[in-house]
Amino acid sequence: MVKSDSVADDDAGAAPGADPEKTTRALSAENMIKSYVIASVAAGSVPVPLFDIAAVAGIQLRMIQKLSHLYGKEFSEHAARNIISALAGGVVSYGGGYVLAASAFKLIPGIGWMVGMASLPIVSGATTYAVGRVMVNHFEGGGSLFDLSADDVRAFYEEQFRKGKEVAAGLKGAASGKGGSEAA
Numbered sequence: 001m002v003k004s005d006s007v008a009d010d011d012a013g014a015a016p017g018a019d020p021e022k023t024t025r026a027l028s029a030e031n032m033i034k035s036y037v038i039a040s041v042a043a044g045s046v047p048v049p050l051f052d053i054a055a056v057a058g059i060q061l062r063m064i065q066k067l068s069h070l071y072g073k074e075f076s077e078h079a080a081r082n083i084i085s086a087l088a089g090g091v092v093s094y095g096g097g098y099v100l101a102a103s104a105f106k107l108i109p110g111i112g113w114m115v116g117m118a119s120l121p122i123v124s125g126a127t128t129y130a131v132g133r134v135m136v137n138h139f140e141g142g143g144s145l146f147d148l149s150a151d152d153v154r155a156f157y158e159e160q161f162r163k164g165k166e167v168a169a170g171l172k173g174a175a176s177g178k179g180g181s182e183a184a
Contacts (some may be wrong), residue, residue, distance in 0.1 A: 016080070023177035026136070029070060033132035039110040039124045041168050044124030056124045058182045060131050061085050064145070067132065071139035079145040086150035087134060087157050125168025 043055035061080050066077040131133055134153050150157075 026072060029067060029132075029136045031134070032063065032066055032070070033129060034171075036060070036132060037129045037164065037168055038171055039127040040128035041121045041171050044121035052120060052124065056128065057081075057084060060088075060128055063128065063132055064135055067135050067139065068145060071136075072111070074146075075143055078141050083135075083145065083148055084131060087153070097172055122165055122168045126161050126164030126170060129164025130147070130157050130169050132162040133164075143172055 013089065039059045040056050043059060044052050046052045061077060061084065063160065064080040065077075066076045068080075134148075134157050137156065138148050138153070
């Protein structure tokens with residue numbers, strides 16, 4: 001059920017006669033994930049400790065809601081919260097403790113804010129990217145919010161988290177003027 005590469009990339013190279021609705025949906029999902037990654041990077045940049053974590057969680061909930069709608073799947077906030085918690089908190093090496101510490105670091109004047117600003121936006125964007133990619137692959141495989149097992153998608157989530165760090169770093173660089181201008 002877990003694909004190892006981007007759904008959009010897989011469908012874009014599909015044979016002639018491939019389902020155009022599926023291709024359009026996959027491309028819409030990829031664009032949607034990117035938009036929510038941008039929002040998460042921005043939220044991770046907010047200098048208010050713990051607000052950033054709450055904002056990113058809200059962004060991820062909304063992304064899952066929109067992806068559920070895109071794939072015609074029932075949405076439950078409770079189920080989505082459980083998925084976010086299981087994936088971001090228990091699957092990746094940058095678990096909840098790291099994110100909480102990075103956010104709390106912002107309480108230290110000067111250096112603390114700089115440390116938090118250097119790491120948290122990238123981690124926020126990467127977790128959002130990974131959560132989105134897991135949900136798209138799960139939905140593409142016929143799954144729903146109610147049958148996703150974090151244990152079953154652990155390796156895929158970690159792979160997508162690594163890719164997400166690159167995506168988030170590129171978006172953060174573009175936003176700060178280091179990576180050129182990239183439209184959202």
